[in-house]
């Protein structure tokens with residue numbers, strides 16, 4: 390044998406030297422949940438160690454995450470039921486506590502990067518990402534609402550708009566609304582290939598945002614499809630997306646790879662709530678090692694081709710670098 394691959398694995402220094410994919414804090418985006426009020430740190434049963442925070446305590450939490458080196462955050466609002474309506478009016482109402490909180494976070498941490506979610510579901514009494522008319526999710530009537538929501542978020546100081554609704558044409562409509570309002574520097578990270586997945590359950594618990602009827606299969610993608618992701622990516626890029634996202638991450642590593650190989654636009658992946666919850670559940674039972682499983686998952690998403698990863702593991706990963 391003149392070729393023995395094990396020679397490049399014989400000690401840690403050599404393994405580290407030839408390591409192909411790397412994972413650093415610069416790759417991670419930390420999703421956090423915000424709730425109206427003060428002094429609130431509410432547990433979410435299906436998302437261990439992740440909380441719904443009121444803004445006062447969220448500022449402290451962000452402070453400790455910034456100390457650990459996490460610079461980018463995705464903020465999701467938990468809206469009380471009585472403030473929801475069919476057309477998600479609260480999403481762009483200046484009285485929306487979310488918009489005020491964004492302003493406050495940017496004032497407190499000017500160097501932070503904040504991402505938002507753009508879709509009707511947290512604000513919608515129907516729990517759908519688009520407007521529901523006669524039991525159908527209507528595309529074109531949803532677009533102006535998404536545009537208003539995006540402009541309100543940009544005005545509050547959001548750096549990266551994250552349309553997660555999967556309506557056709559929304560990236561273009563949002564881009565021109567932002568530009569018309571003067572927010573030419575606000576980025577769009579589009580949820581490009583977002584699948585109708587069983588792994589969003591804990592997130593919907595966190596926001597109480599599950600659809601009141603039906604499912605999301607007329608707008609989110611069929612888990613069996615890959616070629617369709619190329620169509621979605623091409624459209625989003627043509628419409629002005631700065632980054633394209635695949636969601637969830639782990640069942641769709643091939644899709645991440647496909648988009649990375651085919652487009653020059655940076656690719657990100659959302660390591661979603663159900664993926665995080667599974668690792669917690671199994672490690673609580675003593676069936677897997679939490680940190681090892683976390684590292685392997687995040688590294689596999691990088692290896693597949695993701696530049697950035699949205700992950701609930703962000704703080705634990707940052708902590709593991711210090712420990």
Ligand code: PBG
Pocket residue numbers: 506507508510518553554588589590591592593605660661662663
């Ligand atoms: C809402 C949205 C969802 C997630 C992010 N934005 C849920 C959904 O589409 O039903 C899921 C994130 C996660 O599970 O961590 N448009």
